[in-house]
Amino acid sequence: MKIAIRHIRRDRGVALLLALVSVLALSMIAAALYQASQPSWDESTLARARYQAGLLAESGLNLALHPDIDEGDIALRHQPVPGRGWEVRITSEGGRFPINSMTNDTLRAAAVELFVIWGLDAAAASRVADSIADWIDDDSDPLPNGAENEWYASLGHPQFPANAPFTSLEQLPFVAGMEALEQVQPFWREQFTIRSDGLIDFNAASREIIQAVTGATEDAAANLVAIRDGEDGIWGTEDDYRFRELSEVQSILGISNAQWSTFADLVTVAGTVRRVESIGRVGDFTERRVIIAEQTTVDNRTVLRPLARFRE
Numbered sequence: 001m002k003i004a005i006r007h008i009r010r011d012r013g014v015a016l017l018l019a020l021v022s023v024l025a026l027s028m029i030a031a032a033l034y035q036a037s038q039p040s041w042d043e044s045t046l047a048r049a050r051y052q053a054g055l056l057a058e059s060g061l062n063l064a065l066h067p068d069i070d071e072g073d074i075a076l077r078h079q080p081v082p083g084r085g086w087e088v089r090i091t092s093e094g095g096r097f098p099i100n101s102m103t104n105d106t107l108r109a110a111a112v113e114l115f116v117i118w119g120l121d122a123a124a125a126s127r128v129a130d131s132i133a134d135w136i137d138d139d140s141d142p143l144p145n146g147a148e149n150e151w152y153a154s155l156g157h158p159q160f161p162a163n164a165p166f167t168s169l170e171q172l173p174f175v176a177g178m179e180a181l182e183q184v185q186p187f188w189r190e191q192f193t194i195r196s197d198g199l200i201d202f203n204a205a206s207r208e209i210i211q212a213v214t215g216a217t218e219d220a221a222a223n224l225v226a227i228r229d230g231e232d233g234i235w236g237t238e239d240d241y242r243f244r245e246l247s248e249v250q251s252i253l254g255i256s257n258a259q260w261s262t263f264a265d266l267v268t269v270a271g272t273v274r275r276v277e278s279i280g281r282v283g284d285f286t287e288r289r290v291i292i293a294e295q296t297t298v299d300n301r302t303v304l305r306p307l308a309r310f311r312e
C-alpha cells in the first residue's frame with residue numbers, strides 16, 4: 001500500500017514538474033514570439049501612420065485645387081481629429097529662379113549676382129551661369145565662361161550638354177561649375193525652378209533673388225520681404241501682404257525708372273504657376289505632397305491645372 005501511494009506521489013510530482021516545464025516553455029515561446037513580433041508591430045504602426053499622413057496630405061491638395069478655395073482659406077489648415085490634419089501652402093513658383101530662361105543675358109547677369117550673394121566669387125559665379133546657358137542653348141559655341149560639348153566630352157561625357165531646356169533639376173549637378181555652387185548653396189534645389197512662367201514673382205521670391213534681379217540694396221529687399229510676411233513676421237500666415245502693383249514694389253525697393261526698365265520684362269506680382277504644398281500630419285509623422293499647377297480662367301473662375309505632382 002505504502003509503495004502504491006509513494007508511486008502515486010511520485011507520478012504526481014513528475015506531472016507537476018512536466019506541467020511546470022510546459023508552462024515555462026510556453027512562457028518562453030510566448031516571450032520570444034512577443035519579442036519577435038515587436039519590430040514588425042512597430043513597423044506596421046509606422047507604415048500605417050505614414051500612409052494616413054499621406055492620405056491627409058492628398059486631401060489637403062485636393063481641397064486646394066478646388067476652384068472655390070482661396071489661397072488664404074482657413075480650410076487649408078485643418079485638423080479633423082486632434083493631432084491629425086493637413087496644412088496647405090499655395091505660393092507662386094515664380095519665387096524661384098527660372099534656370100531655363102538663363103539664355104536671356106539680363107537674367108544670366110542676375111544669376112551671377114545671386115551666386116555671388118550666396119558666396120561664390122565672381123569667376124566661379126560666371127562659370128556656372130554661362131555653363132547653365134550653354135547647356136540650354138542649341139549651339140555648341142561656349143559663352144566666355146561657359147562649357148559646351150568639347151569640355152564635357154573631354155571628361156568622358158560626350159552626351160552632354162543637352163542643348164535643350166532642363167527637364168529635371170537633377171540634370172544640374174552635371175553642369176560645369178555646379179560643384180562650387182553646391183558647396184555654397186546646398187539648398188539650390190529649393191531656389192531653382194524649371195516649371196514657372198519664367199518671371200520672377202515679387203510675392204514669393206527670396207530676399208537674395210530680389211536683390212540679384214533688381215539691384216536693390218540688401219535692406220530694401222529685406223524690407224520688401226518683411227512687408228510681405230505681415231506683422232507676425234512669418235510667411236504663409238493669414239496676415240501676409242500680397243503686392244498687386246509693380247509700382248508699389250518699385251517704390252519700396254527705391255529703384256529709378258531707368259533702372260527698372262532694364263529688368264521690367266523679367267518680373268511680375270502675379271505669377272501664373274502656383275506651387276501647392278500639402279503636409280499631412282498624424283502625431284509626429286508627416287508626409288508632404290506637392291503639385292505645381294498653372295492658374296487659368298475657365299468660365300470666369302480661376303482654376304488650377306496641375307502640371308506636375310511629386311512627393312518631397
Ligand SMILES: [Ca+2]
Nearest residue numbers: 134137138139
Ligand atoms: Ca549649347
Ligand SMILES: [Ca+2]
Nearest residue numbers: 134137141142
Ligand atoms: Ca553656347
